[in-house]
Amino acid sequence: MQEETKKKYIEAGEVVQKARKEARKVAEPRTNLKVIAEEVEGLIREEGLEPAFPVNLSINDEAAHYSAAPDEDRELKSSDVLKVDIGAHKDGYIADTALTLNPSGEHREMIEASEKVLEEALGFVEPGVTVGELGTHIQNSVPDKYSVVRNLTGHYIDQYTQHAGVSIPNISSANTHVIEKGDSIAIEPFITTGSGKIKNGKKGNIYIQKGGKVRGRTERKLLKKIKDFEGLPFSSRWLNLNAREKMALKKLDNAGAVKHYPVLKEVEGGMVAQSEHTVLVGVDDGENIVTTKP
Numbered sequence: 001m002q003e004e005t006k007k008k009y010i011e012a013g014e015v016v017q018k019a020r021k022e023a024r025k026v027a028e029p030r031t032n033l034k035v036i037a038e039e040v041e042g043l044i045r046e047e048g049l050e051p052a053f054p055v056n057l058s059i060n061d062e063a064a065h066y067s068a069a070p071d072e073d074r075e076l077k078s079s080d081v082l083k084v085d086i087g088a089h090k091d092g093y094i095a096d097t098a099l100t101l102n103p104s105g106e107h108r109e110m111i112e113a114s115e116k117v118l119e120e121a122l123g124f125v126e127p128g129v130t131v132g133e134l135g136t137h138i139q140n141s142v143p144d145k146y147s148v149v150r151n152l153t154g155h156y157i158d159q160y161t162q163h164a165g166v167s168i169p170n171i172s173s174a175n176t177h178v179i180e181k182g183d184s185i186a187i188e189p190f191i192t193t194g195s196g197k198i199k200n201g202k203k204g205n206i207y208i209q210k211g212g213k214v215r216g217r218t219e220r221k222l223l224k225k226i227k228d229f230e231g232l233p234f235s236s237r238w239l240n241l242n243a244r245e246k247m248a249l250k251k252l253d254n255a256g257a258v259k260h261y262p263v264l265k266e267v268e269g270g271m272v273a274q275s276e277h278t279v280l281v282g283v284d285d286g287e288n289i290v291t292t293k294p
């Protein structure tokens, strides 16, 4: 990994560390989810970077991929288990991190368990370890009373690519891909009181640009704006759409020019906790740098 690239990864990491703190501060009961999202994304922009994706605010049995709508009406409840998944990038070099909050504290044990599973994984990963071995290690460190979510994974990160090529399952697999020095990876175990499977729910206000041509002036103009996100996921909150443009965004989705992600929900309605950090493997004299951790 080039020195310049490493520096950019580290800068992105430092900004999301601040964003994590901001999320803890702002996520008080009765706060509208849009306020939480905009505070956290706003901090990233104030620090001179851009969000790598809309802040995910997924609650209870939602594991991932919900972000506040432009006209969001949900408020955080004290008992909610809120996953805050945050990304920022410097020239496309991404820091990706997630924490789980629960104002009432009644789900603290599960949240701490997910943090411990992540810590274990961060200690285990080093050049030469295979993706399969890492998954086995993660799965084995989940306490018996919880299930690991089997069909959500960590992932490689590349410039302007949040999910680059190889996935990093949180379970045993025969994947013999060898993790090497200079790899940048996001490790993100999800654990649950449910069965550990995820299904698609309603659409969650997170979009990504796909290929394909579009017709219509408004659609083309909107697509041009969307290209500014460089292929990274985006929120309709960032586009300040008028009624016509809202229709155009729907048309882009229907035409396959953008994808509107569904929320990912635990099939049994189990509570889900997530912890995530970004690791530059072996780049500090053979040691890892966890960019998103103080």
Ligand code: CO
Pocket (backbone or CB within 6 Å): 096, 097, 154, 155, 186, 188, 276
């Ligand atoms: Co991630």
